[in-house]
Amino acid sequence: MIDLAKHTRMANAIRALAMDAVERANSGHPGLPMGMADVATVLFTKYLKFDPADPTWPDRDRFVLSAGHGSMLLYSLLYLSGYQAMTIDEIKNFRKLHSKTPGHPENFVTPGVETTTGPLGQGVATSVGMALAERMLAAEFGEDVVSHHTFVLCSDGDLMEGVSQEAVALAGHLRLNKLIFLFDNNGISIDGPLTLSDSVDQVARFKAAGWNATNVDGQDPQQVDAAIADALQSERPTLIACKTTIGFGAPTKAGTSKAHGEALGANEIAGARKNLEWPSPPFEIPADILSDWREAGKRGRPQRDAWTKRFAASPKKAEFERRLARKRPAELGKVFAALKDKLVADKPTIATRKASELVLDVVVPAMPELVIGSADLTPSNNTKTKDALDVRPGMYGGHYIHYGIREHGMAAAMNGIAIHGGLQPAGATFLVFTDYARPAMRIAALAGFPVIYIMTHDSIGLGEDGPTHQPVEHLAALRAMPHMRVFRPADAVETAECWQLALDRINGPTVLALTRQNLAPSRTTSSPANLCATGAYEISPAADKASATIFASGSEVELAIKAQALLKDRNISARVVSVPSLELFLEQPEEARKAIIGNAPIKLAVEAAVRFGWDAIIGPDGLFVGMKSFGASAPYKDVYAYFGITPEAVADAIAKRHNG
Numbered sequence: 076m077i078d079l080a081k082h083t084r085m086a087n088a089i090r091a092l093a094m095d096a097v098e099r100a101n102s103g104h105p106g107l108p109m110g111m112a113d114v115a116t117v118l119f120t121k122y123l124k125f126d127p128a129d130p131t132w133p134d135r136d137r138f139v140l141s142a143g144h145g146s147m148l149l150y151s152l153l154y155l156s157g158y159q160a161m162t163i164d165e166i167k168n169f170r171k172l173h174s175k176t177p178g179h180p181e182n183f184v185t186p187g188v189e190t191t192t193g194p195l196g197q198g199v200a201t202s203v204g205m206a207l208a209e210r211m212l213a214a215e216f217g218e219d220v221v222s223h224h225t226f227v228l229c230s231d232g233d234l235m236e237g238v239s240q241e242a243v244a245l246a247g248h249l250r251l252n253k254l255i256f257l258f259d260n261n262g263i264s265i266d267g268p269l270t271l272s273d274s275v276d277q278v279a280r281f282k283a284a285g286w287n288a289t290n291v292d293g294q295d296p297q298q299v300d301a302a303i304a305d306a307l308q309s310e311r312p313t314l315i316a317c318k319t320t321i322g323f324g325a326p327t328k329a330g331t332s333k334a335h336g337e338a339l340g341a342n343e344i345a346g347a348r349k350n351l352e353w354p355s356p357p358f359e360i361p362a363d364i365l366s367d368w369r370e371a372g373k374r375g376r377p378q379r380d381a382w383t384k385r386f387a388a389s390p391k392k393a394e395f396e397r398r399l400a401r402k403r404p405a406e407l408g409k410v411f412a413a414l415k416d417k418l419v420a421d422k423p424t425i426a427t428r429k430a431s432e433l434v435l436d437v438v439v440p441a442m443p444e445l446v447i448g449s450a451d452l453t454p455s456n457n458t459k460t461k462d463a464l465d466v467r468p469g470m471y472g473g474h475y476i477h478y479g480i481r482e483h484g485m486a487a488a489m490n491g492i493a494i495h496g497g498l499q500p501a502g503a504t505f506l507v508f509t510d511y512a513r514p515a516m517r518i519a520a521l522a523g524f525p526v527i528y529i530m531t532h533d534s535i536g537l538g539e540d541g542p543t544h545q546p547v548e549h550l551a552a553l554r555a556m557p558h559m560r561v562f563r564p565a566d567a568v569e570t571a572e573c574w575q576l577a578l579d580r581i582n583g584p585t586v587l588a589l590t591r592q593n594l595a596p597s598r599t600t601s602s603p604a605n606l607c608a609t610g611a612y613e614i615s616p617a618a619d620k621a622s623a624t625i626f627a628s629g630s631e632v633e634l635a636i637k638a639q640a641l642l643k644d645r646n647i648s649a650r651v652v653s654v655p656s657l658e659l660f661l662e663q664p665e666e667a668r669k670a671i672i673g674n675a676p677i678k679l680a681v682e683a684a685v686r687f688g689w690d691a692i693i694g695p696d697g698l699f700v701g702m703k704s705f706g707a708s709a710p711y712k713d714v715y716a717y718f719g720i721t722p723e724a725v726a727d728a729i730a731k732r733h734n735g
């Protein structure tokens with residue numbers, strides 16, 4: 076049984092810290108922390124398996140605050156339960172530069188914050204990946220090493236966002252029974268009561284998706300307690316819809332949208348102090364209450380000690396530690412070297428999506444942490460290797476995930492898999508549908524999650540499916556995203572090199588843009604060095620002093636080399652630079668960049684996409700052969716000819732400038 080008086084005082088400590096921190100910052104969201112304080116107190120004092128002394132203990136329960144605007148709830152919990160980094164000064168510095176208490180939770184800033192949230196729906200969808208990673212690792216390493224729950228606090232907004240539908244459906248299908256949502260069912264959002272815009276029965280909705288779902292009074296700790304206890308026994312993921320009052324305790328603003336996202340004001344806060352019987356001044360927690368919280372924070376220590384003992388005895392300890400450290404298998408370098416040698420010898424004319432499959436054929440057996448999947452385009456993305464086993468409901472021993480037609484859910488789940496630790500996710504769809512995944516990709520870039528996106532059908536070169544499926548602006552859009560790395564390899568050898576760079580990148584996400592159509596090999600001599608590592612390199616030198624440099628990426632490298640030959644026939648000497656990663660190249664030191672750009676007077680870039688971004692290499696006066704509009708539906712050679720992306724067009728443009 077819960078000691079109600081003690082519980083209430085502990086919950087009120089959260090409410091006080093939240094309203095006072097928001098007041099001091101004069102910005103933030105007091106309503107959610109005040110409404111969900113009871114639920115959070117029950118979870119953190121009775122159920123959550125965690126130890127503030129070791130925020131990264133691998134088998135801790137994960138707690139995701141999906142409704143990131145309620146960040147003061149999380150910061151209060153971290154402070155009260157005794158995370159060393161979360162001092163009372165950090166609470167006072169809420170939303171200030173360089174504080175550990177930014178406006179929305181950032182896992183790369185604050186120990187104890189599991190993932191970065193704020194865009195509604197992201198936390199919900201990320202948590203599905205965390206819960207799936209937990210089950211997959213338990214299947215591989217045993218429940219002695221991995222066995223924890225994933226708790227999510229979500230709001231009305233989280234559940235209204237479309238991505239929640241993808242996430243909820245996937246979790247229900249996969250029967251992720253250790254995933255538990257605590258839904259802040261307060262019926263209020265920014266514009267006012269939810270009745271303005273929504274009438275979904277969330278409990279019925281979750282049940283329809285294969286969840287266990289129930290309603291409780293979120294202000295009644297006994298009901299919350301009983302519901303969580305039930306959820307722990309469930310064979311399905313569980314939604315606990317907690318009816319709460321937003322801004323609980325605030326005399327006039329409680330239960331209204333006025334409590335959502337602004338400082339309550341001195342009068343309202345004075346009234347709340349009275350209602351909550353909380354006479355302490357701001358940021359002062361009575362010693363007995365703080366002590367009760369710190370005791371609650373020590374609950375997990377014996378569990379962690381027991382785990383440490385079990386882990387020490389595990390025969391798989393070294394492998395698990397390697398995984399968590401994101402150290403790649405020692406033999407991976409050799410695997411890639413052998414593959415590159417073979418590709419140089421074989422000189423296959425294949426699509427880079429097919430080359431990617433050849434990479435996976437040799438990398439998958441060497442890299443047990445690799446978890447590959449596709450959003451229902453497995454045969455088109457070439458992502459499934461011969462022996463790959465599916466992840467199935469209740470059976471998590473496989474490493475291939477059929478995400479369904481859920482690009483956004485896939486990308487967010489991959490964030491969760493990556494941040495959980497122990498597994499390396501790579502997921503696929505068509506490049507054009509990065510638009511459907513972009514909000515989760517942005518979180519990966521911001522938070523530095525090593526997620527790999529296998530994005531095939533990378534240009535008009537996909538042909539007959541037409542302009543709805545032909546990316547035109549996507550490369551530019553992805554390159555514009557800070558910390559996102561985009562590779563567009565030109566042939567099989569470059570595909571291997573770009574894959575290797577993607578796997579080596581453990582602090583950020585990588586897009587591999589791959590063709591549907593076959594490409595002739597452009598890299599025909601062996602080079603032990605990874606030439607793609609600097610983003611660009613000379614792939615075909617000029618016969619003598621170059622008058623022109625042709626920069627190209629992916630499928631257009633072959634075309635550029637053909638143009639180089641045409642120009643030679645016209646006595647114009649040109650060199651070709653392959654640019655597998657424009658933004659990686661632009662990150663190189665100036666001298667290195669200058670050396671590769673060279674000083675041939677004419678610069679031309681060719682890429683079957685928009686020009687945006689290329690001026691950084693070719694300058695505003697540079698020539699560009701590419702797309703200015705959406706594409707067209709036809710066999711791909713006809714589409715290339717129609718849009719004038721041909722060796723002849725490249726050669727003509729250079730000859731004209733040269734002779735003009």
Ligand SMILES: Cc1ncc(C[n+]2csc(CCOP(=O)(O)OP(=O)(O)O)c2C)c(N)n1
Binds near residue numbers: 193236261263265335
């Ligand atoms: C994707 C996205 N859209 C919009 C917002 C801005 N926003 C923050 S909270 C919120 C809705 C608030 O309603 P609810 O989720 O129920 O939270 P509560 O007010 O109950 O705390 C909105 C629209 C956001 N954070 N993310």
Ligand SMILES: [Mg+2]
Binds near residue numbers: 232260264
């Ligand atoms: Mg709400």
